[in-house]
Amino acid sequence: MIESILHTLPQVLFDGLTLGAVYAVVALGYTMVYGILELINFAHGEIFMTGAFIGTAVLITSQTWGWLQMFxxxxxxxAVLVIASLSTGIMGVAIERVAYRPLRHLPRLIPLISAIGISFLLQDIVRFITELKRGIYILTGPTLYDEQLTLTVSSIFSGFTDIYFKATTIILLGCTLLMMIGLDFFVNKTKWGMAMRAVAQDPETASLMGVNVNKVVTLTFFIGSALGGATGVLFAQQYGTIDPYVGFILGLKAFTAAVLGGIGNIRGAMFGGILLGLIEMFAAANLGLLTNGMVGAEYKDVFAFAILIIVLTFKPEGLFGKAAIEKV
Structure with a gap:
């Protein structure tokens, strides 16, 4: 059994890293909003899904009208990444302005319910538009860079298999890495990033020091939503088929990754996403082997939510979070 697990380990780790990169970037949207407003934006998974649909719709339209071959x-x-990012970024700002800002000073349960409502609303809007245009709500579009590549491992380590992947996997890993590095630099090295950190620490004091809290919140929603939308496009290119409900489970797992790393901690969210992707892919590949066929790969989602329960029970502040002391 150990030999079988080790035999496929390179492929499992590579696939887990790919999936974890998606979780990590989506988790950034959750952790940024929570760090600023202490709000769990459960509509963020649907913003990711909307970005995937916008990008795929642009590619389908370009293919239909013959634009795809012109560039x-x-x-x-x-261009598709930019269009999806700007669209979802503006969408995130609009959602904050309409659904969250009027409820900002009310008990936290109320904006949380509003976020859940926005989540279902986006699902149904995207499903309605897709069925209206194509008759079905599952969308499959053209995939760019779909060449099959092989990373030879067996010639170096005889006990392992080679790694097989698409060219889009390299693009996904490269783009998500750039997004994570860029966001980390922006938050830690720029004036707007300093303003975001100040508002996250104490919004009232930051306001007294001349920081426009509303602008910082708007910028936070724009950046988080834009990153989520771009990741949605990369996800659609990687896995080929999307539907209006793809953001629900993926969003919950990204939220789990944010909690695992320490919600409110940007680097923690990145680490939590990568770790969760690796654990989930390992479970998917080896559950049947470890349980003698009693449990299959379809139970891999259980691991994500089991991790959430364990973390909340034993270390609710997350791996990189700090326990907050609340004065009464």
């Missing part, structure tokens, strides 16, 4: 593939992908 280099790299330019087309870049």
């Amino acid at each position: 280099p593939v790299w330019f087309t992908l870049f």
Whole structure:
């Protein structure tokens, strides 16, 4: 059994890293909003889903009208990422302005319910539009860079299998890494990032020091939603098929990753996403082997939520979070 697990380990780790990168970037949206407002934006998974649909719809339209062949593939992908990012970024700002800002000073349960309502609303809007245009709500679009590649491992380590992946996997890993590094630099090295950290620490004092809290909150929602939308496009390119409910479970897992790393901690969210992706892919590949066929790969989702329960029970502040002392 150990030999079988080790035999497929390189492929499992590579696939887990790919999935974990998606979780990590989506988790950033949760952790940024919570760090500023202490609000769990449960609509963020649907913003990710909307970005996937916007990007795929642009590619389908370009293919139908013949625009897809007019430009280099790299330019087309870049343009789709920009369109989806701007669209979902503006959407995130609008959601904050309409659904969250009027409820900001009310008990936390009320904006949380509003976030859940926005989540279901986005699901149904996307499903309605997709069924209206295509008759079905499952969307499959053209995939760019779908060449199959192989990373030879067996010639170096005879006990392991080679790693098989698509070219889009490298693009996904590269883009998500750039987004994570860029966000970390922005938050820690720029004036707007300093303002975000100040508001996260004490919004009232930051306001007295001249920081426009509303602008900082708006910027936070824009950046988090734009990153989520771009990741949605990369997810659609990687896995090919999307539906209006793809953001629900993925959003919950990304939230789990944020809690695992320490919600409110940006680097913690990145680490939590990668770790969760690796654990989930390992479970999917080896559950049947470890349980003698009693439990299959379809139970891999149990691991994500079991981790959430364990973390909340034994270390609710997360791996990188700090326990807050509340004065009464």
